[in-house]
Amino acid sequence: MVEEKVRNALEKAKEKALEEKDYIMEVVRCLHEQFGGYAPPEALELAAQFLEVSPSKLYEIATFYSLYTLRKEAKHVIRVCTSLPCHVAGGREIIETLKKELNIDFGQVTPDGMFKLEEVGCLGRCDTSPNMMVDGTLYKDLTSEKVTAILEAYRKGVIE
Amino acid sequence: MKIKVAADPKSVLEGSLEIANYFGYLSGVHHVQVDVERDANLGNCVGGILVDINGEKYKVRDKKEAAMLFVQGVILRKKVKDLAVKKVLPPEESRITPEVLIVKRNFGKYRDIDGYIFLGGYEALKKALKMKPEEIVEEVKNSGLRGRGGAGFPTGLKWESALKEKASEKFVVCNADEGEPGTFKDRMIIEEDPHALIEGIAISAYTVGANKGYIYIRGEYSDVAENLKRAMEEAYDRGFLGEDILGSGFDFELVLRFGGGSYIAGEETALLESIEGRAARSRFKPPYPTQKGLFGKPTVVNNVETLVKVPWIILNGAEEYRKYGTESSPGTKLFSICGKANKKVVVELPLGVTLREIVYAYGEGIYGEGELAMVQTGGKAGTFVSKEKLDVKLDFDAIKEGVSLGSGAITLIDDKSRFLDIALNVIEFFEHESCGKCVPCREGTFLVRKIISKMVEEGKVDCDALQEIERIVLIMKDSSLCGLGQSVHNPIISLIRMLERGEVA
Ligand SMILES: Cc1cc2nc3c(=O)[nH]c(=O)nc-3n(C[C@H](O)[C@H](O)[C@H](O)COP(=O)(O)O)c2cc1C
Ligand code: SF4
Numbered sequence: 222m223v224e225e226k227v228r229n230a231l232e233k234a235k236e237k238a239l240e241e242k243d244y245i246m247e248v249v250r251c252l253h254e255q256f257g258g259y260a261p262p263e264a265l266e267l268a269a270q271f272l273e274v275s276p277s278k279l280y281e282i283a284t285f286y287s288l289y290t291l292r293k294e295a296k297h298v299i300r301v302c303t304s305l306p307c308h309v310a311g312g313r314e315i316i317e318t319l320k321k322e323l324n325i326d327f328g329q330v331t332p333d334g335m336f337k338l339e340e341v342g343c344l345g346r347c348d349t350s351p352n353m354m355v356d357g358t359l360y361k362d363l364t365s366e367k368v369t370a371i372l373e374a375y376r377k378g379v380i381e
Numbered sequence: 382m383k384i385k386v387a388a389d390p391k392s393v394l395e396g397s398l399e400i401a402n403y404f405g406y407l408s409g410v411h412h413v414q415v416d417v418e419r420d421a422n423l424g425n426c427v428g429g430i431l432v433d434i435n436g437e438k439y440k441v442r443d444k445k446e447a448a449m450l451f452v453q454g455v456i457l458r459k460k461v462k463d464l465a466v467k468k469v470l471p472p473e474e475s476r477i478t479p480e481v482l483i484v485k486r487n488f489g490k491y492r493d494i495d496g497y498i499f500l501g502g503y504e505a506l507k508k509a510l511k512m513k514p515e516e517i518v519e520e521v522k523n524s525g526l527r528g529r530g531g532a533g534f535p536t537g538l539k540w541e542s543a544l545k546e547k548a549s550e551k552f553v554v555c556n557a558d559e560g561e562p563g564t565f566k567d568r569m570i571i572e573e574d575p576h577a578l579i580e581g582i583a584i585s586a587y588t589v590g591a592n593k594g595y596i597y598i599r600g601e602y603s604d605v606a607e608n609l610k611r612a613m614e615e616a617y618d619r620g621f622l623g624e625d626i627l628g629s630g631f632d633f634e635l636v637l638r639f640g641g642g643s644y645i646a647g648e649e650t651a652l653l654e655s656i657e658g659r660a661a662r663s664r665f666k667p668p669y670p671t672q673k674g675l676f677g678k679p680t681v682v683n684n685v686e687t688l689v690k691v692p693w694i695i696l697n698g699a700e701e702y703r704k705y706g707t708e709s710s711p712g713t714k715l716f717s718i719c720g721k722a723n724k725k726v727v728v729e730l731p732l733g734v735t736l737r738e739i740v741y742a743y744g745e746g747i748y749g750e751g752e753l754a755m756v757q758t759g760g761k762a763g764t765f766v767s768k769e770k771l772d773v774k775l776d777f778d779a780i781k782e783g784v785s786l787g788s789g790a791i792t793l794i795d796d797k798s799r800f801l802d803i804a805l806n807v808i809e810f811f812e813h814e815s816c817g818k819c820v821p822c823r824e825g826t827f828l829v830r831k832i833i834s835k836m837v838e839e840g841k842v843d844c845d846a847l848q849e850i851e852r853i854v855l856i857m858k859d860s861s862l863c864g865l866g867q868s869v870h871n872p873i874i875s876l877i878r879m880l881e882r883g884e885v886a
């Protein structure tokens with residue numbers, strides 16, 4: 222099961238190789254696709270074995286970059302933009318609403334394991350500030366009411 | 382009922398569109414049906430914005446007066462004597478700098494490669510492939526094109542130094558990491574004109590003699606990248622990428638790489654580290670990437686906007702490009718207007734345009750109740766500019782007056798924002814994004830953040846602490862390894878100056 226996913230990830234990553242070792246980042250990204258949002262240590266170890274590189278190379282990437290993680294910590298990861306353009310355009314209230322609704326702070330997971338809340342820098346969508354991303358889906362022009370409705374939709378499973 | 386608001390150039394630059402939008406906002410708040418018309422022929426008045434309600438002329442200086450006029454003149458239908466105007470001057474003729482569409486030339490005009498070719502696409506590549514690399518370098522040098530990723534390095538010189546390097550292999554890299562807060566122009570280009578980008582990259586590769594290239598796009602743009610992927614496939618199918626391009630004998634392979642959510646990966650040497658499969662930490666310079674870049678080979682890194690200008694310059698010539706902009710900063714620049722702006726858009730204007738024009742004529746001022754307090758130019762690493770300084774001309778020289786051009790981000794900030802709130806927001810970002818490789822930046826961002834956090838907790842500004850902050854960010858400026866640590870002083874010191882002048886509380 223793990224091996225199959227790792228092989229799939231390696232195959233996909235290699236498709237776009239121009240150089241011997243230019244696709245390591247791509248491997249970690251493809252592992253996240255295969256495992257649904259994270260790259261477990263055993264997969265990294267196995268991938269390193271197949272690639273004949275030290276596992277620490279893959280760990281370095283999986284831990285340095287904020288979009289990558291070793292564990293599935295929550296069903297959904299909420300990344301809310303805290304940069305100034307969103308901040309002055311209503312982002313402050315959005316963050317307050319999120320923290321209040323979820324009853325957690327940045328970096329924490331709700332007790333039911335449903336949501337993790339993370340702060341991120343500008344998402345490059347400041348034409349629709351304030352913005353947040355949930356598992357790669359962008360939600361824009363946010364208001365507190367919208368945020369409440371979006372969370373509700375995830376809780377009820379209306380959005381998977 | 383109808384409200385006419387003066388919209389001649391003079392009035393627009395004084396914020397009349399903002400007032401017009403505000404009347405729209407008030408009509409929503411008060412549930413009153415009114416027609417707000419922006420009238421370029423209404424004329425204007427001295428020291429305020431001319432407004433016409435049922436033939437009565439009024440002068441409005443700010444949103445407070447506009448609200449008073451709305452309540453008394455529109456809702457209560459009274460004549461508002463305090464604001465009445467006696468003398469109406471003829472509309473102003475002086476011009477507002479119009480948009481020049483070089484980068485935006487194809488925006489909204491095509492869906493696939495056939496559409497692009499119909500618009501004259503890939504003609505520049507054909508022309509370039511018949512030119513000598515030295516001739517292309519000369520043309521780009523003559524155009525005076527400077528990098529649009531923030532540093533403003535002359536593109537022709539960069540290409541020339543890579544061309545001169547003797548190496549078995551060279552690379553070109555397109556920097557599509559766009560992480561500078563407030564910047565979304567490169568995303569727009571990738572959404573609206575991916576082929577011009579591919580064409581620009583192919584020309585840069587041919588010029589410096591690179592057969593391999595990468596587009597490094599931030600991970601958060603994976604949906605946007607789909608458009609680019611499709612365009613690249615089309616370009617391969619038609620022979621604009623791949624082997625023996627258009628029968629010229631020139632081979633060029635171009636692939637896409639995704640970032641993993643890291644601001645510092647946008648710094649060119651950190652970006653190369655990332656492609657090589659490591660954490661994005663900046664390298665010491667020199668050697669510069671043009672000498673020793675990706676996998677130790679000569680590498681040219683260019684921003685998306687820089688590259689999209691190249692096909693236009695090849696087709697229209699350096700002289701034509703120099704017709705726009707200023708002597709030191711020729712051509713156009715994309716500005717992304719955001720924050721509390723009424724209109725959050727990407728506009729393309731000749732360099733040397735005033736900040737006032739961008740803020741009022743294109744951004745239409747601030748929405749909602751507040752008033753404009755300041756603008757941050759150039760992204761989070763850029764400078765805070767008070768509303769008293771809006772007449773500054775934006776180009777690469779503006780930094781001499783304490784205004785940075787940077788990535789072209791223009792963030793409008795209202796008077797509800799407090800000094801400590803903004804300062805904390807700024808420093809938290811840099812602390813979080815510092816790659817930690819060098820001590821001044823790693824420790825400096827941490828220390829400054831701690832000092833500001835303490836002031837936030839105490840709820841008051843401490844002058845000694847501000848001095849300490851200045852000292853630290855200036856040390857960072859001189860001793861940090863890369864542009865991140867070196868530029869933290871821009872926002873921090875410009876903001877402190879505004880506090881000292883009483884322009885922010
Ligand atoms: C912290 C930091 C972040 C940067 N981020 C970007 C970026 O997101 N996109 C970009 O094009 N350049 C960015 N740059 C500038 C690049 O290092 C480099 O100067 C640029 O890509 C060169 O291309 P140009 O000459 O066409 O501007 C960044 C620089 C620093 C110091
Ligand atoms: S200045 Fe900051 S971001 Fe740049 S290398 Fe040093 S620690 Fe890293």
Ligand code: FES
Pocket residue numbers: 302303304305306307308342343344345346347350351352562563564
């Ligand atoms: S600042 Fe939030 S998306 Fe740019």
